[in-house]
Amino acid sequence: MTAAATAPVQYVVMGGGGSSPMAPPAPYATVDLYDLFAAGEDLLLGGEVKGLMFSLNCDQVFLERQAPLLERFVRSGGRVLVNGHVVRPFLPGLAPWRAVDHHGPSDLRVTPVTPHPVWEGVDFHELLYRTGVPGTPTGEELTRVGVAGFYGRGHHARVPEGGTVVNGIGPYRLPLDIVYPLGDGQVMAHAGNDLHGFSDPDRTTRTLGPRLLAWLEGTL
Template structure:
């Protein structure tokens, strides 16, 4: 039995009759429930998805470490910000300048990568068909597999994959008690299993490896009381992360900068964004959804609903966000992949596949900039709003669609719009996900959008009288 702890939408095709059927998706927040946690820790192996809440996982560090010590095997995906299993190393961003800087190389053989040609891990593309490595060098995007590395590896760790010319540790494994931890410092490893290439072996290899642990059922693990003691307070988060904003309105002094809050779920991109020194001048306040009080939003001037939020956690805050829209002194920014059509009044949504390779192929992805005389364009460059998106929005009448999708010669929906007429507050909604990509260290255009949004709300803020 293998459980895959996820923080949001399950992996596409998870229920296909293949190796994927061996992985059962479980909401990571189930760890906070005694009975659900006991079931999770009764598994033979665990996969921790890159979208899981790291602050949540830290609260259960002793339990997760105990699971491994008892013989369990765990695959850890993503960029570890706070070690939530004993021995985990913190991920570091690689300052890369080209595709060869992020090329993965085999360092030490590991059964999960048996039969894999590492060249097939270097590039990804959505262009239909099966492509040679030489073709992928022309049309593919490098960096999905990994764009960072780990130092301070635990004693006895084995580097499996190195990145770039110096073979910096990207993937590594280590023993902990009777079990083993395998770390992949990039997008979820299981998502790379593609039957068109040698990397199709990763999926079945991974399942076989996970099932090969020696965990002893019934061996004592850390109990609920241990998890409670091992709280986030005992493992301090990065600066500004994991601490909820104070409840109540703070009246700004004339000309004061706005109070900006970021709603997030403790994922690695959000934590890395909050800890980014480049954003320190904006004094972004952390609104960690599992612990914050929704009434805290009343004390903010600018509310940023971070992208890719856990829908269950977001639902608790949706009424407070809607209430904030009735305050003319507020600005509300809602970022992508948050199913706004289900909780934001007056907006519709249409799915469109993400085109992330257009800048490599020259393909026209349909993105168009509109209303060139709009004052918003003083703060946004074309590159900041045309890197990629996650579907089309259909805003209410009166909203200004600044970035749209053109299909068959007509605008079919908005990728970013501003609404200053359908509610007292100023509202900006987009299907782009800049916090995820900025925090992941991937796609410069995403960072530009995040910087642009912060410049805009700061420069145009009018303190309440």
């Protein structure tokens, strides 16, 4: 069996190989989107894979074609994280991405709406601003040198019945991060860049990656 076949969490990308920054080392495998589904039902429905996190660059037309199998995976107890801009909703409950009309950082501010363990202890100011400046700027310094909007510049057009808005964007707290049940499983949708990429080792966001993996595994 391949590493992808045995890891409980699969990070699904276009092209396969490589890894994404996450600390500490985590029990996940990077797998090519097409290879994942070429493995068929045995991999997704065999019980070893607990969670899938789809990178924002995944082929949504292809995912639409695989929707029945993916839906079965979730309904049977699997967990899925969908990153990025949904254009072709490939799971029940997903909705198209809508851009925020933004004219400054306040229009892109990330605000917690409903407590969720994945984001527990995270300073949302550190999600709003990103910087390539050496060191770890915080507070007013982070605001001065950082660039807003990498975490999200849009929102989900709607929230499905039974869904929860975890984090909102802008003054109206539009749904940026949502979670909803689907059968015995759950779907998390983040309308921005790949979520675990914000797990910075020297910031409060360092817990985001490990907690996300625990959620995908079903232990959080």
